Amino acid sequence: MPTIYDPRAVEEKWYRYWEENKFFRAEVDDREPFSIVMPPPNVTGQLHMGHALDNTLQDILTRWRRMQGYNTLWLPGTDHAGIATQAKVEEQLAKEGKSKYDLGREKFLERVWAWKEQYGGRITHQLRRLGASCDWDRERFTMDEGCSEAVKEVFLRLYEQGLIYRDYYIVNWCPRCHTTISDIEVEHLDKPGQLYYIKYPTSDGRDAITVATTRPETMLGDVAVAVHPGDERYRHLVGKTLVLPLLGREMPVIADEYVDPSFGTGAVKITPAHDPNDFEVGRRHNLPQVRVINKDAVMNEEAGPYQGLDRWECRKRIIKDLNEQGYLVKVEDHNHAVGHCYRCNTVIEPMLSRQWFVRMKPLAEPAIQAVKEGRIRFVPERFTKIYLNWMENIRDWCISRQLWWGHRIPVWYCRNCEEAIAAKEPPRKCTCCGSTRLEQDPDVLDTWFSSALWPFSTLGWPEKTPELDYYYPTSVLVTGRDIIFFWVARMIVSGLHFMREVPFREVFIHGLVLDALGRKMSKSLGNGVDPIDVIESHGADSLRFMLVTGNTPGNDLRFHFERLDGARNFANKIWNASRFALMNLQDYDPASAPGREAHTLADRWILSRYQACVQEVTRFLDSYELGEAARVLYEFIWDEFCDWYIELVKPRLYRGQDARDRACAQDVLARVLRGTMELLHPFMPFITEEIWQRLPHQGRTIMQAPWPVYRPELRDERAEAEMAVLMEVIRSIRHIRSEMNVPPGKTADVILVVTDGHTRDLIQEWSSYIQGLARCRVQLKPELDRVPPQAAHGVARGVEIYVPLAGLIDIDRELARLKKELAAVEKELKRVESKLGNESFLAKAPAEVVEKEKAREKELAGKASAIRERLAVLAG
């Protein structure tokens, strides 16, 4: 075995072994199921750190539950990602100097499918490199036959139930993507802008109203000015007619509660075709709707002289013209939220348009109840509130997209009588007039419409499959907090509506992976770190371990390369500890290992600590505290197993004259190491498999090894307490040696004075531990017969330590050291004493706390007096 662990040599090998042997495969049986559906990444995308985190968490849960004996299904798949994928192919075409219109719909879709074939395997291959133990035989795609069938079924049912409708409404139009997007796909960014005050004269020319707006170009579509009905300032003007500057259009002054009298001038221009609030006001007052901006965000013919101008250019010209004609009253700086397209960051144009919507209110109600009643639980709990708040204020969902790549809306329009016919297959003739001139709606559905069905469409719905019956509802959904609204909420809605049952029992939300400076990783910033690069340089295990530790559920995680190095060092530590074990296990025979009666203190101690580790790791996994579970393993392996147990076991293996003791050491070493690898396997699947396979084991893979079960009868409190004493004595001697500059290679003489009989017996029996780990010769005494003249001094757990340093000791230095130590002890002692002197404390604090403080007082007092005595001797 090489001295440095090389992940490249083992990771690929084991993944192939697992996959070829179908260890990820899940089949329906009579065990208890544990199922997860993978949040489907973009089919043509590539793995980023967010995926790496999300899938690492899922894999940990999956591997752990599988080892626990659940029938575990982790179902993978990919998403067609409408806008993103289409945009990429269009980009590709643009390089050839073509547009999608040059190809036409059909040819264009062929290109996208070809693109999907070319890049579709990339991300799933990358997930394999991460170690994802999902059932690839069940991999799905949101546009495969089954999922498409589910989409049509859902659309038709909702349509028949009146929960899908087509209507004119203000939608968010992205002039660059050339499609509508839903409300949650709009990102609101606070931007510095101006508030323009514009005077609208009355038609008789005697009066005027000044309105304030941040978007003066929309005035071309104004059809009214609204004031609050209770606003005294404008009461006399309500009902009068105004003349729109620049265009000369006449329009009324209306009163509406919507107006906030305290904002701007208290008078609002109304543009029903380009603002959602104005749209509502317009409906209430039967106002016309005048669209002045077209789909390229260029002013149209309704804009009169401004036709053909880009919206920003138009704004400039309008301001100039208003100013010249005396209508511009003033301009103020004003910060306001501007909607941007989440995909391309273009400023969204609210626009009147006829689209398909899902009526959300009635669907949201059961989804609210399911969470309120605890049938779905969010982890961490605080996300419940975010979810409920959104659900309770839900608005209808605009589901049509002006794209070609996606699930085409299954509705045909009759060109004769305008009837709309919803159907899975193209109807032959109009159900109303019998005409055969039918045309399918050109639009496709929002990508999230199909992902909303993911937990059941992937299991076969609308067919009644055994898988659907067995694995639904899934056990837990693991996803980022950024898509609670996009995805989690909609899955809950559709699961409850179509399956009559929640889609998952728990939702485990994690944060975002940020760069070292705390910024979101993004292409435009170029601050992303490619997980594949990391896997190549540090190994998948290190990446996984780093992503899981030092971070708490739901919180964001900063990516630091130093932490990655730390994880790699940990892997290397495991590797070398195992190397040590394996080098000393060549003649190990588990069958003939001596029983418990042969165990040394160190054996009993490490076995007990291992049990504690089993208990804690399992407990933390149970509560989704994966970072804490990983930390427990890190500390157990590095500190207890490597730094103490291995050191203690060395002499028994190297130059053990006692064959039985050697066999015993081998047995404990092998068993603890194997068990620890099993506990660590969900986190670091590759290195643990490699080591496990080299150790004596049963079964074909660590993946199928039973999860270690906590056995309280193997906890040994006494061994732990006794080891604690020895460890502290050792640490104390090491400290003295280091402080007094005793060369590390030199064996020191140490006198231990122990008055307590039990402790003395303990040290007597295991003095080899102290001699080995503190490099010394120990002389044990019940009391001090003669004060060592030149010696450094220390106290640990009632054990007085003298390290004679004839000729080496600097009395002044030793005095200074002891004084410093005494000061620290006395300070602490004072704190404890004052606590114990407090009547209320004694009366009200729990007895065990009081006992603990008393014990501490005794220990500290003893320590202080020992140091004081020593000081007196040295000074005298």
Next chain:
RNA sequence: GGGCGGGUAGUUCAGUGGGAGAACGUCUGCUUGACGCGCAGAAGGUCGUAGGUUCAAUUCCUACCCCGCCCA
């Protein structure tokens, strides 16, 4: 404007109603037969500010300040 998260060692972050932790960095030693991606030792923190509850608050409550995110 509303909500949420964070403010703990030089840095990045865990954690807890009863003696402040880790990693990295720093300092001192070390060819100790698993590992220098290592070993041993050390220094370093009025746990954001001000109140309150409690025998006891870094931890619970209230207000405020700063940073970040989400929603309107």
